[in-house]
Amino acid sequence: MKTQQLDANTTHRAIIRHTRLLPVLGAILATGFAAPALAENITLKASHQFPGGKGDVRDEMVQMIARDVAAAKVGLEIKVFPGSSLVKAKEQWKAMQTGQIDMTSFPLDYASGFHPQFGATLMPGLVKSHEHAQRLNNSPFMKDIKDIIEKGGVKVLADAWLAGAFGGKEKCIRKPEDASGMKIRSAGATFSQMWAGAGASIVSVASNEVYNALQQGVAQGTDTSSGSFVSFRLYEQIKCLTAPGDNALWFMYEPVLMSKGSWDRLDDAQKKALMAASKKAEDYFTAQSKNLDVKLVDAFKKAGVEVITLSDSEAEAWREVAKRTSYKAFADKVPGGKELIEKALSVK
Secondary structure, X not given: OHHHHHHHHHHHHHHHHHHHHHHHHHHHHHHXXXXXXXXXXXXXXXXXXXXXXXXXXXXXXXXXXXXXXXXXXXXXXXXXXXXXXXXXXXXXXXXXXXXXXXXXXXXXXHHOOOOHHHHHHHOOOOOOOHHHHHHHHOOHHHHHHHHHHHHOOEEEEEOOEEEXXXXXXXXXXXXXXXXXXXXXXXXOHHHHHHHHHOOOEEXXXXXXXXXXXXXXXXXXXXXXXXXXXHHOOHHHOOOEEEOOXXXXXXXXXXXXXXXXXXXXXXXXXXXXXXXXXXXHHHHHHHHHHHHHHHHHHHHHHHOOOEEEOOOHHHHHHHHHHHHHHHHHHHHHHOOOHHHHHHHHHOOO
């Protein structure tokens, strides 16, 4: 009898012990099953220097990608920080590498201090038209550029080439001699070399700082993209615009980029959704790129700014200056520079 009573008490205590453990086991199991679901939800930070919500197509590219990725419902969110609100314009390349941001719409030449070969993507007269830019995208020239981007720890999500223009605060800029003695803000080293070869002094500021530079007299002229001329309201500071027309000298590669470290965090479904969204944004930009030049001319004429275009002979005069300055320096000083220019020039 005593043995039976002891067995009964032992069994009773065991049942109580197991009953008390059930909520704990349930919580552990719930946490274990929930953890992977939480880990799949990723938020990316996308930064760029362009005005947000004001019709700038580069901002719209990034916003489109964010909307389409959210709609795909793959546990991926992109938060967009426009107008250099998170990272300054020229610091975004490094910010991707340090993990401060995950994505950017970025003028690639801004990173030529890290990779001087990127200067070829803003080379005077190298790109002849929007159609020519599209042919370059699939050329050995751009394959080499994208290989360097990848080695730098960054991935191209969407290609984008913008045409650009010249603007003078006090006069028109037609011929190289018109720039002599002027203080010119230039977008990158290759154009700076051309301007200097024409006798100008160079002002180095990002495109979102050009308005103030012109307003304060720090600069008397500038080159920048058609989109930036309008987005940053430079028609309020410019007296004469040299529009792209049929003899555009200024084209710049401004792709949507992503840190490879951030890319590697995504699962297959997230990568697929992001690339589909990026392709849609690239197609949108390609359709809009020519319209940027039309909007540029319309906006400046509406503001009462004189608008001119270069003749064949005037454009050729600028190319001759570029060949003996920008092209020569790039070929002489940049590793593989001569070959890059030759590959670009071979694309007709």
